[in-house]
Each structure stands twice: as C-alpha cells, then as structure tokens.
Amino acid sequence: MAVHDAHEAGPAEPRVAGIKDVAALAGVSLGTVSNVLNRPDRVSPRTRAKVEAAMAELRFVRNESARQLRAGRSRVLGYVMLDGSNPFFTDVAAGVEDAADEGDLSLFLCNSDNRAERESAYLSRLEQQRVQGVLITPVDPDAAVLDEIALRGTPVVIVDRTRTAATHCSVAVDDVHGGMIAVQHLVERGHERIAFIGSPATSGQVRDRREGALRALAEAGLGPDHLVDLTTAGLTVADGRNAGARLAGLPAPARPTAAFCVNDLLALGLLQTCVSLHLRVPDDLAIVGYDDIDFAAAAAVPLTSVRQPRRQLGRTAAELLLQETADPHHEHQQVVFTPELVVRASTHAAG
Secondary structure, three states, rough: OOOOHHHHOOOOOOOOHHHHHHHHOOOOOOHHHHHHHHHHHHHHHHHHHHHHHHHHHOOOOOOOOHHHHOOOOOOOEEEEEOOOOOOOHHHHHHHHHHHHHOOEEEEEEEEEEHHOOOOOOOOHHHHOOOOOEEEEEEOOOHHHHHHHHHOOOHHHHHHHOOOOOOOOOEEOOHHHHHHHHHHHHHOOOOOOOOOEEEEOOOOOHHHHHHHHHHHHHHHOOHHHHHHEEEEEEOOOOOHHHHHHHHHHOHHHHHOOOOOEEEOOHHHHHHHHHHHHHHOOOOOOOEEEEEEEHHHHOOOOOOOEEEEEEEHHHHHHHHHHHHHHHHOOOOOOOOOEEEHHHEEEOOOOOOO
C-alpha cells in the first residue's frame, strides 16, 4: 500500500501572478508595468497593449491592498446612512456613488439604523480601513466622535443634517421652508385643523418641519392649536398606520381634515389605514408627505410630497469630500438646498 506525504494530499494552491511575472512575459521593465497601471498616458499604445495582453494571459489582478499600504490611504469612501430601510437614504447613496465612480473610487455603505453605538463602530472600522473620507447622516450631528475622526486626519462631511458650529462641510435642505410650503398648501385647500404626524424628538429636521408648519398657520391667522400633534415612536410605514388608527379614533368635531407627515413612509402608512377604514383621500383626509421618494407617486392615491433633491444631496456631499481630500487649504462649506412641493391626488381631488 502506497503511503503519501500529507503535504501532497490536496491540490496545489493556485499561484497568483504579480507584476514581475507580467513584466517578464511582456518583455518590459517593472517600471513600465507600474506606469501602465498608474500612469498609462506615459506608455506608448504598442507597449501598453503588450503589457495588457500579458496581464490577460496571466489573469493578473491588481493588488490594491499593497497599493494602499504604500500610499497610506485607500481609494474608498464610506457613507454611514441613518436608516437603510428608507429609500430616501438609498437615493442619497446613489448620488454619492455617482461622484465616487467618476473619481475612480469605491464606496462602502454602512447602516447605523439610527443607533449611536452602531454608528460609532462603523466609524471606527472605516477609519481603520484608511478610507479617503467619511460621509455621514449622523444620529447626533454635534457628536464629539465626528470631530475626533477629522482631527486624526480623516475628512468628514455631514449629509442631510447641519451642525451647530461650521467645523465640517455639510449638505442639507431648508426644512423650515419645507414645513411651511406643506401646510400653506393645505390651508389654501381650505383645511384649518391639521395633524402633524411624526416625532419632533427624532431629529432637528423634524422639529424644523414642525416649526415651518406653525409659521404657515400663523401667516394664515391660525393659532398653534390648529396643529394637532400625533407623535410616533419612529418614522416607518407601521408608525404611519398606527397614527392613522389614532386619528380615525378621534371624535369627529376634533378630527383633523388634513395631515402633514414628516416623511413619505409615515404618509404611506397613514394612507394604508385610510384605505382599510374606507376613508376617502383627499375628501375625508388630505395627506402631505415629505421626501418625495419614488413610492410616493406610485401609491394607491399618489401622494403630495415635499421633494428633496436626494441624489443631488449625495453627489454634492461627495464632491465636497473629494475637494477636502485634495486640498489641504479647503474651506468648509454649508450647502442648503430649497425643497419644493409636488402636488398630487392626495390633496387635490380631480374635478
């Protein structure tokens, strides 16, 4: 019976080709291969074609880890989003990806799920990976960890939020204005008792949207008691359904005839409850959402919504981050976009 050495029992590990193998096969120097990889404009088309043919034959794959080690910084951006289940943030991420792709960079997406401890863990991992920079929609825009990361050399840009101090670049939307135009529209449609659906404790944005709603009522000569707060635990479709059940349970004389929801997910949940209870939208209840995600227009009753430039938010934030990584004298900018109202059937009956 033959006895085989244990080292010969398994198949041999495939050998990974390196740039020395490419140079040998193409008959060029290591410097030429390096130029093809990093500065192809310095290599003649004929030589470049020889090197690329050798790479293809050897199934050569560039070692980005080695390149990162030499450079001390990766070709990766990180985006820590607040809620990966909300299409608003995936649209923002698509804008970040547009800018990253144009810069030949990769993008790591992280979902903090609105949890500070999870956000902190992701930030630590991204910093350890030596990403070029971090974009973040933070749980707390004024958190000290954002300053600490920047001080250690990783640029940070705040997305869809603003800070008390202008210590970072930020890209956001004027949410006070957004709340104003939402409620102005409802008042113009004849509504004087309006439900505000959301949790002001969730974020400064929600508080700003409520402030805008109150300003719109004041401009119309209506006091703050005309805004009926239906506070939610979160900002999900399920929270919107729950708010709808509570609204429907109010006595008829006290029941609002319209609702301003602080995001479209709440508005979609509210709409679902209206349909299940056979409440007509907008005849029995007019609804305005916020964000104008794609599902808003596709709802059973297309939703009126305050549109934010979601993709542009992400792209602009990434462009500011890339400017900061390239320019040591970069000055922080706070970009604020103006939202617009998109009117659909949920507030404007046909006829």
